[in-house]
Amino acid sequence: MGMQAAVRLFYPPTCLCCNEVIGSDGLCGACWRDTPFISGPVCDRCGAPAMGEEAGDCDDCRTLQPPWTQGRAALTYGENARRMILALKHGDRQDLARPAGRWMARAAEPILTAGMIVAPVPLHWLRLLRRRYNQSALLSRALARSAGLAHVPDLLLRTRHTGTQDGHDRQGRFENMTGALRVRRPAQVEGRHILLVDDVMTTGATLAAAAEACLDAGASDVSVAVLARVDKRS
Numbered sequence: 001m002g003m004q005a006a007v008r009l010f011y012p013p014t015c016l017c018c019n020e021v022i023g024s025d026g027l028c029g030a031c032w033r034d035t036p037f038i039s040g041p042v043c044d045r046c047g048a049p050a051m052g053e054e055a056g057d058c059d060d061c062r063t064l065q066p067p068w069t070q071g072r073a074a075l076t077y078g079e080n081a082r083r084m085i086l087a088l089k090h091g092d093r094q095d096l097a098r099p100a101g102r103w104m105a106r107a108a109e110p111i112l113t114a115g116m117i118v119a120p121v122p123l124h125w126l127r128l129l130r131r132r133y134n135q136s137a138l139l140s141r142a143l144a145r146s147a148g149l150a151h152v153p154d155l156l157l158r159t160r161h162t163g164t165q166d167g168h169d170r171q172g173r174f175e176n177m178t179g180a181l182r183v184r185r186p187a188q189v190e191g192r193h194i195l196l197v198d199d200v201m202t203t204g205a206t207l208a209a210a211a212e213a214c215l216d217a218g219a220s221d222v223s224v225a226v227l228a229r230v231d232k233r234s
Helices: 003-010 029-034 059-064 079-090 094-111 125-131 135-147 170-177 205-216
Strands: 070-076 117-120 156-158 181-183 193-201 221-229
Touching (some): 029 079, 070 094, 079 193, 079 221, 094 135, 094 193, 094 221, 117 135, 170 205, 193 205, 205 221
Parallel strands (some): 070 221, 193 221
Antiparallel strands (some): 156 181
């Protein structure tokens, strides 16, 4: 019996939400049905569920013109999605990252291209010191592994402590992130297509700052992938 089989014998996989024993990593049937996976037409720019029958840029993206080209999200932020993201971010549930990365890779499949570099949105070193890990880096590693793409976890640097975005309105979130990110080694991104990864997209301010940093450093294109997108219809 291999080591992995022995571990599963004594510690069988459990549902990521309710901890019920299941046959493989992921969600039990009931939690799967209650998890808001995004399906059907989506905004091609931010991954939000589309209002109509066909995909395309949503009204917000047509108005704001985010600096990235395409984006996808695996889940709508709410219910089980919110529970899992908070557990990953604040509850040390790093085991959530691998299945979540697979969900993200599946959602992002239509926008993935050969030769893409996958990179996470970085934490400031003070927050990283407190949390001990960057949840976005765990997700980006899992996504890159699932998609067979290169992963550069330290591509970006957060140059100042921006604090939480909670409590800021849309304009405040963008102002808070202005100039807060830069590429560590511009030669790594010059002429390359970058896929930026984060756990949640609300207004897109953080991803916009990251995308602008990549484009300023010479990236040929930027796309984004997030585990969950706040549903603008709610």
